[in-house]
Amino acid sequence: MAKILITEDDETIRTALSVILADNGFETEAAQGCAEALQLFDECDLCLLDLMLRDGSGLDILKEIRRKSSMPVMIISCMDDSSDISRGLDLGADDYVTKPFSGQVIVSRINALLRRSSGFSNDMPDGLTATEQRLYSYFTLNKGRVLTRDQLLAHMWDNKGEFVSDNALSVAVNRIRGKVSGKGRIVTVKGVGYKWED
Numbered sequence: 001m002a003k004i005l006i007t008e009d010d011e012t013i014r015t016a017l018s019v020i021l022a023d024n025g026f027e028t029e030a031a032q033g034c035a036e037a038l039q040l041f042d043e044c045d046l047c048l049l050d051l052m053l054r055d056g057s058g059l060d061i062l063k064e065i066r067r068k069s070s071m072p073v074m075i076i077s078c079m080d081d082s083s084d085i086s087r088g089l090d091l092g093a094d095d096y097v098t099k100p101f102s103g104q105v106i107v108s109r110i111n112a113l114l115r116r117s118s119g120f121s122n123d124m125p126d127g128l129t130a131t132e133q134r135l136y137s138y139f140t141l142n143k144g145r146v147l148t149r150d151q152l153l154a155h156m157w158d159n160k161g162e163f164v165s166d167n168a169l170s171v172a173v174n175r176i177r178g179k180v181s182g183k184g185r186i187v188t189v190k191g192v193g194y195k196w197e198d
Contacts, residue, residue, distance in 0.1 A: 007061060013099075072117050095113060
């Protein structure tokens with residue numbers, strides 16, 4: 001049973017998420033702020049992360065998690081400006097959901113992130129987030145083949161039809177490029193997408 005860390009200072013939302021996740025077979029830990037979350041994340045398999053917390057920013061938690069771990073992180077925030085979303089993804093979040101949200105969507109996206117974070121090759125470069133691992137695996141399985149942006153976006157988010165930022169794909173590709181030195185490269189195919197070359 002996967003354990004989910006819920007970092008949220010709004011008690012109503014925190015409780016609702018705990019109930020929804022428990023009803024869907026997850027174990028949960030709850031944190032109201034940064035200090036508590038940083039003590040608990042090592043024990044968990046995935047983190048749901050609000051950005052505006054009483055004792056600081058969720059982005060500080062994200063930076064610390066990424067310094068130590070590749071566990072999946074899903075930001076859940078009322079901050080819905082594209083610059084906020086891009087910043088969260090740039091710092092290593094695997095998904096970004098804006099409030100208000102559907103409990104069913106949250107559960108589906110948690111399941112998708114957990115699937116992506118399991119069963120990867122031993123040859124996986126160090127430091128990739130769950131989403132980057134998913135994308136890296138897809139590239140290397142299709143090496144030499146041109147993959148369209150639509151194919152890649154559908155693969156990254158399982159084509160659920162929820163929020164998918166085209167910019168998030170560009171961010172993920174650039175982050176992978178910076179982490180795969182010597183293992184191959186992602187080549188841009190102008191106007192189409194990308195392909196992997198050894």
